[in-house]
Amino acid sequence: MANTVATIEIPTSPDQVWKVIGGFNSLPDWLPQIIRSSELGEGGRVRRLENIDGDVVVERLETFNEKERYYTYSIDQAPFPATHYEATLRVRENGGKGSLVEWSGKFTPVGVSDDEVINLFHGIYTDGLDALKKVFQA
Template sequence: MAATSATIDIPRSPDAVWRLIGGFDSLPDWLPYIPHSELSEGGRVRRLTNQDGGVIVERLMAFDHGRRSYSYAIEQAPFPVTDYLSTLTVHEVPGSPEASRVEWSGTFTPAGATDEEAEALFHTIYADGLDALSGTLAA
């Protein structure tokens, strides 16, 4: 199994960041390359459409509002992995109540790619996504 993660510090309170990203259907609000999200199964499944019209279907596996975290699995996507599980978490920064550390991490089994290729792919997705989050919050 392979894994990767990315983090970013953002000069906004954890509650403010969580209000933006804490909804399972909120990716279009802060992630430009996912302009459309549609929930089904009572909000447990999201069908994402990327800028190119590609579809990604993800299932919410865990949600903890108090810890500002949720985890999801990919059910359908054009990625060379299986057994994908990702977690998005907003942490407090000790001593900085108006700052947040956002972590996006994932584990997966490469399928048709090496561990290094799959890790590089998702690290880029996570890092670019967190940069987009920072830009959205700065606007």
């Protein structure tokens, strides 16, 4: 199983950052250049995403912790070369300097090397966190 972690510092309180990213259906709010739409199903436990290329990704909420500001999700359907995908998006206090946001994932590559799939997801996480930071710089 392969894994990767991306982090970013944002000079905004963790509660404010969590208000933007803490909703399982909020990806289009801070990733509009990647995610075109997000629809919830199964009582809010499943989201069906469509990216800007028209690809569909179906993700399932596994764990949600409002108090500690994180959620974990898995992928039921996606065009990615990986299985057994599970990721966590977390917002933490950054020593009085705002927030430290972490997006981590683990997955099993299918038909590609560990490095290829790690680079794919690390790029998605890094680009996503950069987009998130820009929300607070606007």
